[in-house]
Amino acid sequence: MIEIINLTKKYGKFTALDSLNLTIEKGTVFGFVGQNGAGKSTTFSILATLLSPTSGTAYINGYNISKEPKQVRSQIGYMPDFFGVYDQLKTVEYLDFYGASYGLSQNERQKLIPQLLELVNLSHKQDSYVDVLSRGMKQRLCLARSLIHDPEVLILDEPASGLDPRARVEMREILKELKHMGKTILISSHILPELAEMCDTIGIIDQGRLVAEGSVSDIQQRLKGEKLIIVKLYGGVDKAIRFFEDQHLVSKLTKRDDGATLEFLFQGNAKEQVGLLKAALMQDIAIISFSEMETNLEDVFMEITKGVELS
Amino acid sequence: MRNLFLNPVMNKEFKLRFRSFKSFLGLAFYLLALTILIVGFIYLQTQNSPMGLFRPDQSREMFMLLAFIQLGLILFITPGLTAGVISGEREKQTLNILLTTNQSSTSIIMGKLVSSISFLLLMIIASMPIYSIVFLFGGISPGQVLLILIFYIFTILVFGSIGIFFSTIVRRTIIAMVSTYGVALFLIGGTAFLFTISMAVNSMGAMPANNPVAYFFAMLNPGFILFGFLEPNAFNELSNQIGFGIDVPLWAAYLVSYSIIFIIMIVVSIRKLRPNMKVKSEA
Known part of the structure; x- marks a missing residue:
């Protein structure tokens, strides 16, 4: 802990x-x-x-x-x-040195090192010098070292x-x-x-x-209250634009270049999202698909860190 | 104590240092150079002698020459061997990992010190049989050779501790090395110069009798101490003539002052190796 x-x-x-x-x-x-x-x-x-x-x-x-x-x-x-x-040490010697540094006995080290090398998939490199290992292998070796x-x-x-x-x-x-x-x-x-x-x-x-x-x-x-909704239409785009613009939970509505897809931010919860779709269908808006876009984690990260900078 | 000197850092350093063929090649060249020097010296002396003899006093001169060459070698190499041992690990980004292990700072510092000077010790011990050639011709006692060997080891340890100290407190190896060579230069050349100045001032009668200033500078100079071992009467005569005002043998003062330097360097290195984790603002 x-x-x-x-x-x-x-x-x-x-x-x-x-x-x-x-x-x-x-x-x-x-x-x-x-x-x-x-x-x-x-x-x-x-x-x-x-x-x-x-x-x-x-x-x-x-x-x-x-x-x-x-x-x-x-x-x-x-x-x-x-x-x-330490470039001039072999993989096994490298781990043995750190094992000894942690006060492990020679018997314990001899037992542990093959297990650790197996865990990090480096058993085949046990007699290789550390400097010939690739970056990824060195990272894994260092991880094995931290587990010794x-x-x-x-x-x-x-x-x-x-x-x-x-x-x-x-x-x-x-x-x-x-x-x-x-x-x-x-x-x-x-x-x-x-x-x-x-x-x-x-x-x-x-x-x-x-x-x-x-x-x-x-x-x-918590940090992204708004969802990005993508709506694909089968005609009646202007009517659909007017409808969605009238909804108070909808903002930043845009039409994509294909001319038949709308995207907008929706601030409501799941129930309100269902209500929005129902209302659109009741208005005879020809919807092919109505989907919530997965929020990009990078966008979340950028949004959070931007908020900190502003505050 | 056993753990202190037989620790993982030392084992690893021995492995790294003595694994390469270069180390042994260097040792072989050093011994070869010494042998050439001795054979050349003996050859020249016998050529210049009308009867082709190599006398005990010439053997003694040869020993003195060798002793000073070896001291010069020690004073020149030790800072180079030790001033990068901690800062080098820091630059190679291996120090942080080492410091998160359970090894004590004392064990790491002592391991580094002993392992870094081990090659030099090996060179000196390996050259002892060559030195022993002087016994064939007389002029030097085995006791004197042993005494000088002990003096070398002690001097290496002290200069090594100065190297370790700068390597620990200075982040960059090059600066640590320059600082160590700077201190070494002062202890060799600086003290010799100041000794000469103070002797000159004494001889002019500007200072009161029994002035210990010259003695103070002499006791810090390894060259003077070596000379004292080789020519024990020289300093006594000098002391009688000028009057240092101190009866303690120069080697004893050297032993005490250099032991103090060694202890300070090692203790500070041990304390500074790891950060003090105590929060200052808590006080």
């Missing part, structure tokens, strides 16, 4: 993190979304005991990051957004950044496996759809402040 209380980090007059409050329950996969420089990596660095907060604190499995950093380190597996590897001491909490800063689509899918599958293993995972990305698939909850951070938190659908619902 992770508990963040009024966490603030300032660099001179610049506030990188502004009174962040967050609770992540055990076994939850929490996605931290934000633009570059929003404060994600700062939060992660503080949680990983690599950066001291200006004020506030955080607890990881009950251990205070300020007062018990050593205990915190044994609870977390940390993967930074940018990391290097079997931490309950994983802090993964942009684990899929810079990966090709196949490597992203592989990374996603590994994270799903870790979720099944009951790990509490805090994962960041600046790409919202990337997280939406694998996270139970997401938090959107902007300019050091948490501006939204909840499930992906919750956030969409």
Whole structure:
């Protein structure tokens, strides 16, 4: 479990993190979304005991990051957004070094390392030097490294950044496996759809402040009250335009270039949406299809972060 | 204590440092250069001698030459070996990961120090059989050789700790290296220059008798200490002539002052390696 209380980090007059409050329950996969420089990596660095907060604190499995950093380190597996590897070490030696750094005995390491390599699909590369591994393989190796001491909490800063689509899918599958293993995972990305698939909850951070938190659908619902409705017509377009323009819950009505499709924003709930369709049909408007367009997650993200800037 | 010196960082560094063939090639070249120097020295001396002899006093001169060459090597190489060990990890983006492990800061710093100077220690120990050639001709006792070996190891550790210190507190390797070489230059050249100045001032009679300033600069200079080991009477005579006002042997003052430098450098490095997580505003 992770508990963040009024966490603030300032660099001179610049506030990188502004009174962040967050609770992540055990076994939850929490996605931290934000633009570059929003404060994600700062939060992660503080949680990983690599950066001291200006004020506030955080607890990881009950251990205070300020007062018990050593205990915190044994609870977390940390993967930074940018990391290097020791090129002249072999894959097995790389993991063995970190295993020893966490105080695991040689027997434990010998037992664990093949299992971890299997988990991240790198068993066939166990005797390869780390510098010959691809970017995706290095990311997976780093993930295996963060698991070597079997931490309950994983802090993964942009684990899929810079990966090709196949490597992203592989990374996603590994994270799903870790979720099944009951790990509490805090994962960041600046790409919202990337997280939406694998996270139970997401938090959107902007300019050091948490501006939204909840499930992906919750956030969409809460922050996007308007739905985009697409209506395809079989003639009678002018009549349809007049009808929809008269409806008080409809706004920003436009006609598409094909001349037979209308789109508009609708502010009502599901019942009112049904009523709108019924009323249109009662007016003999020739509707071929009446559909609600899926809200683009990127649009939601842009909308939320724009709101913060305006406020 | 065993864990402190046989830690994962040290094992890993040994693996990285001694895995490459280049390390052993470098060692072979160094030993070859030393051998050429000794053979060349002996050859020249015997050629210049009317009877073709190599006398014990010449053997002693050769040993002194070798000792100073090796000291120069130590003082030149140690900053280069140590000033990048922490900042280099930071630049390679491996430090953050290392700092989130359970290894203590003390273990990381000591592991880095010992492993980074290990190659130099290996070079010195490997060159000992070559040094031993002097025993064939006399002029130097085994005790003196052992004493100088201990002096080398101690000096390497202190200069290494200065390198580690700058590597820890300075983010960039190049700046850490320049700073370490700067301090090393002061301890070698700066103290020698200041010693000479203070001696000159003393000899002019401008300062009161028994002025310890020259002694203070001499005790910080590794070259003077080595010279003191090789020519024990030289400083005693100098002290009698000028009057340092301090009876403590120069090597003892060196041992104490450099031990203090070593402890300060290591303690500060250990404390600065990881951030202090305590919230300042709480106070």
